[in-house]
Structures are given as C-alpha cells and as structure tokens.
Amino acid sequence: MLKLSVSAVHLCQHCPRLLAYSLDGNGKAWRVGHKGSGNLPGRRFHYIARKVHQDISGRGDQGKRDKLIEAFSNSLNQRNSAVLETIKMEYFYPYLLEHGIKIGPDNAVALGLAMKVWSQYLCSLVAPHLEVGVSTEIIIGMVFQDASPTMESDFKITDGTIVTIRGSTDGILFDLEGKHPVIVEYKGKKASNPTQELIQTALYAQMYHKNTGLFPGVHILYLEEQQPLDQYSVDQIKTIIKGIPLLLERARDVAVGKRPVLKTLDNNLCERCFFHGQCEEKFG
Ligand code: SF4
Numbered sequence: 001m002l003k004l005s006v007s008a009v010h011l012c013q014h015c016p017r018l019l020a021y022s023l024d025g026n027g028k029a030w031r032v033g034h035k036g037s038g039n040l041p042g043r044r045f046h047y048i049a050r051k052v053h054q055d056i057s058g059r060g061d062q063g064k065r066d067k068l069i070e071a072f073s074n075s076l077n078q079r080n081s082a083v084l085e086t087i088k089m090e091y092f093y094p095y096l097l098e099h100g101i102k103i104g105p106d107n108a109v110a111l112g113l114a115m116k117v118w119s120q121y122l123c124s125l126v127a128p129h130l131e132v133g134v135s136t137e138i139i140i141g142m143v144f145q146d147a148s149p150t151m152e153s154d155f156k157i158t159d160g161t162i163v164t165i166r167g168s169t170d171g172i173l174f175d176l177e178g179k180h181p182v183i184v185e186y187k188g189k190k191a192s193n194p195t196q197e198l199i200q201t202a203l204y205a206q207m208y209h210k211n212t213g214l215f216p217g218v219h220i221l222y223l224e225e226q227q228p229l230d231q232y233s234v235d236q237i238k239t240i241i242k243g244i245p246l247l248l249e250r251a252r253d254v255a256v257g258k259r260p261v262l263k264t265l266d267n268n269l270c271e272r273c274f275f276h277g278q279c280e281e282k283f284g
Contacts, residue, residue: 001154004251006167006207010200012251015264017279019254032273038224039110040188041103045223046148046170048091049118049186053147053171056140064090072126073136079127084119110188114223118186121221121229129176145172145181153210157249165248169204172216180234181216183208188224193266198232199247202240260284 011030012019021029054060056068067090071082092115100108129139152166171184185201201218209215218232232240254261261283263270270276 001162001164002252002255003164003166004248004255006165006200006203008255009165009203009247009251010196012254013196013199013247015266015269015273016250016254016262017264017275017283018273019251020261020283021275021279023255028274032269032275038189039106040114040224041107041111042186042188044095044099044103044107045111045114045118045186048087048095048115049170050148052087052091053144057144057147058141059147069136069140072123072130072140076127076131079130080120080123083123084116087115087119110224114186114188117223117228118221125173125175139176142176143174145174147171151204151207151211153207155206155245155248157245157252159249161252163248163252165203165207167204167207169201169208172208173219175217178217178233181208181212181214182219183216184219184221187220187222190222190225194220194230198230198240199243202232202237203244203247205237206241206244 007030008019008022011022014032018029018032051060052068055064058065067086068083071086072079074082092112096103096108103111125143126136126139129143130136148168148171150166150168152164155163155165157163169183170186173182173184174180175182183201183204185197185204187197191197197220198218201220205216205218215234215238217234218237220230220232222228222230250262263279263284273279275282
C-alpha cells in the first residue's frame with residue numbers, strides 16, 4: 001500500500017517533477033513548491049494560531065482560555081480589540097521575545113498584521129451568536145473544534161490501487177449559521193493559481209468526511225490580502241472533491257517511479273526553480 005502526505009500531493013500539484021525530486025531525497029524541492037510570495041512567515045503564524053486554538057478549545061492552557069473567553073465576552077464594539085490584545089499579550093509578544101531575533105523586520109510586521117486579520121476572522125465567527133445572549137463559553141465550545149488534527153484516509157484510485165493519505169489541517173471550526181463543520185486553512189498571499197490551494201483543502205475535507213461521516217465547508221483565510229476570506233459551501237466542496245482521484249493518480253505515478261514525469265505548466269515556477277535546465281534530462 002502506498003502512503004503519501006497531503007503536502008506531497010500538493011507539491012505534485014505545483015509540479016510532478018518537484019515531487020519526484022523530493023522523493024529522491026532532494027529537500028530543496030519543497031522550497032520551490034511551497035515558497036509563498038508575501039512576507040508572512042507561515043510556519044511561525046501556524047505555530048501561534050495552533051496554540052491559541054488548542055487553548056480556546058480546552059485542550060491546552062486553562063488560564064489563557066479564560067482570558068480569551070473574557071475577551072470574546074466584550075460587547076460588539078470592543079470585542080475585536082479585546083481579542084487582538086489578548087492574542088498579542090498572551091501569545092504574539094512572548095513568541096517575539098523568544099524568537100524575534102531570527103525574524104526579519106518585514107516578516108515581523110507581516111506576522112503582526114496577520115494576527116489582526118485572524119482575530120477579526122475569529123470574532124466574525126462568534127459575533128452573530130453572542131449578540132443573541134447565549135453564554136460566550138457555550139458558543140466558543142461549539143465553534144472551536146480540534147486544532148490541527150492529523151487525519152489519515154485510504155483512497156481508491158481508478159485502477160483499484162489504495163493510496164493512504166495523511167496530513168494535518170490548520171484547524172476545524174463549526175459554522176453555527178450553516179450548521180456544519182469547516183476546514184480552515186491559513187495562507188499569506190493568494191497564489192497565482194488559488195485552485196491548487198482549494199483542492200488541497202478539499203482533500204482535507206474529503207478525509208474529514210471519511211473519518212466522521214460529516215461533510216464540511218472550507219474557509220481559506222489569506223492573511224496578507226485586503227479581502228482575506230474565501231468561503232466554500234459544502235455543496236461546492238462536494239463538486240471539487242471529484243477531481244481528487246486524478247490528482248492522487250498523478251502523485252501515485254510519480255511515487256512508484258513511472259517515467260517520464262510531467263512538468264508544470266507554470267513558467268514562473270520554473271524561473272525560480274533550483275532545477276531549471278536540469279529536470280528535463282532527469283525526468284523528461
Ligand atoms: S524547472 Fe519547472 S518543470 Fe522543472 S522541476 Fe522546476 S518547476 Fe518543475
């Protein structure tokens with residue numbers, strides 16, 4: 001049975017040859033495929049976001065959870081600033097104190113702005129329900145599900161081969177309005193081909209469905225964009241996941257050593273790739 005990570009499948013979406021390089025042990029392939037175009041240090045943002053999500057969902061520090069719930073309990077006018085202040089004081093500033101020396105000024109600013117966009121997003125999820133007088137703790141308990149759960153699922157591709165896919169999404173929330181779970185992914189700037197990111201997230205949605213029986217919607221929050229939130233309904237995701245078997249088949253072909261390996265159609269990616277001028281001879 002073949003095992004692949006969601007990240008490997010996503011790398012294959014960028015360029016099947018990059019996946020082939022990475023499976024050959026060449027780690028530089030990841031730096032080409034997953035390099036963002038903005039200033040946000042994604043790994044650092046994800047670390048802080050995961051901590052907040054763990055605490056507020058009751059799987060981490062109870063004292064910090066209480067402070068976050070108190071901040072969310074503020075009136076509509078003050079809630080955004082109170083939540084942002086709590087995230088800054090309890091998570092962001094302590095993180096900067098510990099790691100700031102390794103973060104460039106542009107990246108630190110982008111990280112701070114991302115905290116603001118993100119805290120506004122979190123407030124928007126709970127606002128309509130808090131305004132009708134339900135206790136903050138109950139609303140928070142319902143909205144904030146698992147932080148970065150690792151999921152694993154088996155997929156059967158067209159020739160009957162089973163491919164096991166494993167990966168961790170950025171978080172699972174519950175949309176009280178639509179009454180369904182939501183898979184959340186945090187990104188910096190929108191990629192030149194956002195469909196790739198959507199299919200990656202839809203893969204998580206499909207894995208969640210296989211594990212729980214529930215179909216989730218998808219939120220992709222672009223933390224460096226003016227219009228940060230892209231939302232996809234359950235019905236849209238059901239349509240998008242129909243493209244997953246083809247994607248897995250392509251990744252499987254690379255993983256089992258089938259040659260030649262297709263190249264990306266994205267010329268911009270090739271221009272900034274370490275393997276420019278070499279991959280044709282190796283995989284073409
Ligand atoms: S140069 Fe282009 S086709 Fe070759 S590995 Fe890099 S991204 Fe893929």
